[in-house]
Amino acid sequence: MMIHFDDVYKRFGLKRVLNGLTFSVAKGEIFFILGRSGTGKSVSLKHMVGLLSPDQGKIWIDDEEISSYSEEDFVHIRKKCGLVFQLPALVDSRSLYENLVMGIRHLSTDEKKKRISTTLHAVGLQSLEPVLFERFPPSLSYGEQKRLALARTLLPDPEILLYDEPTTGLDPVTAKHIHELIRSISKDFGKTSIVVSHDMRNALATADRLAVLDAGRVVDQGTPEEIRNSRVVMTMAFLEDLV
Amino acid sequence: MNVFQRCADTLRILFKSISALLSGRTSSKEIWKQLYEFGNSSIGIVVLCVTFMGIILISEYSYHMKLVIGNDSMIPGFAMILLIRELAPIVGALLITSKMGASIAAELAAMKNTEQIDAYRLLGLDIVELYVAPRTVASALSAWALSTISLAFAIMGAWIAAVVFLNFSTGPFFQSLFVFVSGKDLLLMSLKAIIFGSCIPAISAHYGLNASFGAEGVGHATTDAVVGNSITIIVMDFVITYLYAVATT
């Protein structure tokens, strides 16, 4: 098991967001977490990189139990575990280049150049390579910004990739491309991927395994095949749209 | 948008509000509600700031008078005049700007972003009449009330400071005050307060209604509203003071 959530609880004020969340993800797997808005999907990802810490329960990443880690302890976890935010979260006041190298500042200039080239190709933004120093995030389209944010997260070469609603707000064609990208990055580079989404169609096409969340806990889990035939109410609600 | 366009739009909003108020198209319930909001939210900070300024002024004047003529029996009058004519209305207006002006800009910017303003328009309701007009009255009256109330506290504060720290006795203190302060000064203060107060909602509304999209747009609108109001207040204060000075010379 690469990642394991064991009975995690989290509250924000009076609101219970995670209610005994338990699931596991194997190394190299593409794991989708689906659920309605506000059911704790993004919150669970944030726990993994230490932006939040659980009220109760344990979280393992690669044999390390991180539920009571400090900000310093998380430094090496964050090198292992990259989070792609829902909003591109690019720093608007810095150039594209400065944004990309944020996680790899310690590398030599040549190494940076090499990695940037490969990564931009991987996400389909090679056309931006010549203008990285001159252009700034606001000049890119939303889709380009999301890809660049993905590139930025990929550059430090983390073993685990976390995607927070990667295709929310994108048209269906771009959404499909992004999902294909997630799959190819995971398989070609041997990464473990956890994707939070409410796009059931693409989830079924891309995932190795899925989990469905409701009210802060897992109500259904399985392979795409198992989910398609599931009799769980929430899962069926998600499947209704797909004919 | 250049300065002239901004002024034009702001004046348009102001005139629309005034005409709405005069023709009775504004809900008086809303006016009372806003009056409460404006007054309630700012009274603490305005009283605090103006009182402290009163104390500061009296110490300053004492220092300077002793420096120039070696005698400070007249400072209560002089110090309080500056407070009444200038500082009370300005500080009060600036604090109202920060609190309520910023809120107005932020709220209207948010409403613009979520298309509420257009929604109202389709229902035949104009946002200026609905939102800005009641606040214009509330702001003008609150500015006046707050200046007056904080002035009272400031005089008390200055009196305590004078008696405790500057070797004044109560009698001469208030005597000096009554000799130098006239009704004209209080009138000037009230006029300034009302004028500043009535401009704040219109200026803030201008920035809010012209906000650009998203968090950045709201941020800019709010910031520009505070800045725009501050500059307008100080420039208007200068104009009024200049006219007053020329008129009384």
Added chain:
Amino acid sequence: MKQRLQHLNEHLNFFWNLFIRLPQVFVEREEFLRQFADVGIRSLSTTVTAGIFTGAIMALQFHLQLKDFGAESVLGGLNTSGTIREVGPILIAFMLAGKVGAFTSAELGTMKVTDQIQAVRCLGIDPISFFVVPRFWAVALNSILLLVFGLVISVIGGLLAVWVSAGINPDQYLLMIARFTSTESLALAISKSVIFGLLMGHICCANGYWTEGGTQGVGLAVKKTAVQSMVSIVLADFFVSWIVELVVRSGDFR
């Protein structure tokens, strides 16, 4: 009450963090210089406007008062001394709090709610060193310089105002400035500029960095910055004046 003390503690911690990280400014040199230039250019016109009008208003009022008293001749000295000691720093700082302070907290606030701050944390960069420290020092240093500059401008504004409106002799005015402005007054003006600058820098950065609640949060942060700046400036003015007064009095022979 306990909550307020806790909050104050957070503020003190935050300020301390920013203060001791001054060396970071040299690490993030480019960013700091960019911010510094940005803030400076943006605020120049506001400072000049605030300075001229403040000086003018004070001069006109002092003139009216001194005239009743027949002491017009000392106008230059008294007005300048009074303005740079008290009213000048406060009013100019108020203007700057809006232009620079509100702007910076809006900027940081927007970054916070669009997850830029969190994203940078996840990439192993300390967001405070990266975003906030350069801005804090850019705002603080700029404010200090601009306040002093504004006070100088206010002297000119005062001179112009009474020259034009009442024909006061400029030479006489300037002469009186030299005679009545003590070193103590200058020290007071400068120390206030420093304190106000640091205060404004801290307040706008803290409120911006701690923004919460999406788009609305940004508007709220700006509001808080504007209000807190103004109130702190008045209170700080009081305490600085008081302390300087005590220090001077201890060696005083009045």
